Each structure stands twice: as C-alpha cells, then as structure tokens.
Amino acid sequence: MKKILVIAPHPDDETIGCGGTILRHIKAGDKVSCVFVTKLKKNNKWSEKIVKKKEKEIDKIKKIYKFTFFKRLDFLPTELDKVPLKKLVTEFSELFSLIKPEVIYIPYINDVHTDHKIVSKAATSAAKWFRSSSIKQVNMYETLSETNFNFIEKKVFQPNLFIDISKFLEKKIKICNCYKTEFGKHPFPRSKESIKALAILRGSQSGYKAAESFKVVFKK
Numbered sequence: 001m002k003k004i005l006v007i008a009p010h011p012d013d014e015t016i017g018c019g020g021t022i023l024r025h026i027k028a029g030d031k032v033s034c035v036f037v038t039k040l041k042k043n044n045k046w047s048e049k050i051v052k053k054k055e056k057e058i059d060k061i062k063k064i065y066k067f068t069f070f071k072r073l074d075f076l077p078t079e080l081d082k083v084p085l086k087k088l089v090t091e092f093s094e095l096f097s098l099i100k101p102e103v104i105y106i107p108y109i110n111d112v113h114t115d116h117k118i119v120s121k122a123a124t125s126a127a128k129w130f131r132s133s134s135i136k137q138v139n140m141y142e143t144l145s146e147t148n149f150n151f152i153e154k155k156v157f158q159p160n161l162f163i164d165i166s167k168f169l170e171k172k173i174k175i176c177n178c179y180k181t182e183f184g185k186h187p188f189p190r191s192k193e194s195i196k197a198l199a200i201l202r203g204s205q206s207g208y209k210a211a212e213s214f215k216v217v218f219k220k
Contacts, residue, residue, distance in 0.1 A: 020165025
C-alpha cells in the first residue's frame with residue numbers, strides 16, 4: 001500500500017491528467033489524496049450560478065473517488081501569478097508533512113496555462129528530499145488543452161512512464177462527464193473523444209489497449 005497525492009491546479013485536471021491512474025491506485029488499495037489548488041468565487045468573472053454548478057461537480061467527484069484525504073486551497077484560478085511563489089511552496093510543504101505521500105502527481109511544468117506552470121514549480125520545490133523525505137517519486141501528468149498546446153520543440157511533453165488504464169478508461173470518461181462546465185463536443189480539446197484518443201495513442205506506444213503517460217522527474 002502506497003500513499004499517493006494528486007495535485008490539480010483546477011478541478012478536472014486530476015481526472016483529465018491521471019483519472020485512470022487514480023482509479024488503478026484505489027483498486028490496488030493505495031491511499032489516494034487529492035488537492036485542488038484554486039477555487040471559483042463569485043465576482044465580476046464568475047456568476048453565482050457558475051460557482052454553484054462547479055461546487056456540485058466537485059461534490060460528485062469526491063463521492064466517486066472517495067479520496068483518503070481531500071483539500072481545496074483558496075487561490076483564485078488564472079491569478080496564481082499574483083501569489084508569491086514562497087506562499088505556494090509553504091502550502092505544499094505543509095501538505096506533504098501532513099499526508100506524507102510517497103508518490104505525487106503534478107501538472108507538466110511547460111503547460112501553456114500559467115497556473116499549471118506555477119503549481120508544478122512550487123510543488124517540485126516543496127518536494128526536495130530535505131524538505132519532504134517521504135516523497136520517493138514525482139510524476140508530471142499531461143492535461144489535454146494545456147500540455148498538448150505547447151508547440152515549443154524543446155519543451156514538448158515527452159513521457160517516460162506509461163500506466164495501463166485499459167480497465168479504467170470507460171469509468172474515467174464517465175467521471176469526466178461530471179465536469180459539464182469544462183467539457184464540450186469534439187473537436188473541443190476537452191471532449192470524450194479526445195480523452196479516449198489520447199489513451200489509445202499512449203497505449204499504442206506502450207503495448208496496452210489504453211494508457212496514461214507521465215514524465216518522471218524524480219525517483220529514488
């Protein structure tokens with residue numbers, strides 16, 4: 001049994017990036033924790049109606065996964081660049097100290113979304129061995145509409161870990177459907193067709209019917 005922590009900049013990143021892997025960990029009896037870094041609030045960008053819809057979606061997700069530990073931080077989406085990096089590092093360090101994860105999943109550091117980049121940078125800083133000795137492995141996941149929209153050659157996502165999710169792909173897609181405010185019809189990048197296509201592609205690269213892929217950036 002392992003202690004797993006998934007860090008998602010926004011609700012839906014956890015499922016798009018590693019939903020099948022989360023389900024596989026849970027099936028194996030691992031203790032899976034999840035943290036959502038940002039939270040929608042009613043303001044001039046988001047109406048009360050949208051905020052309530054998002055809250056209902058998150059409630060569904062929590063019931064499906066039944067995380068061992070779940071926490072939402074209080075930062076606004078698209079505004080993490082206004083937060084001192086040290087504050088995020090401290091938040092993650094405290095979480096690592098509390099949960100003592102052995103494996104953490106974080107967004108790819110070269111995603112086009114600034115929130116993803118900042119979360120990844122802060123998490124890797126907090127995961128240094130002398131700060132968080134429990135962590136044995138750090139995996140970066142790919143998020144459709146963010147990772148695959150980075151077209152800079154030297155920063156393109158190049159996975160070195162593939163996890164078989166053949167038995168969990170259909171359930172992952174069903175969970176994605178809970179995020180009605182985030183998903184759309186193909187060719188919108190966050191669609192069930194895109195989720196399935198990527199899983200099949202990663203499976204074809206690794207000898208599975210369906211897979212999720214990751215960039216391992218630390219392992220001991």
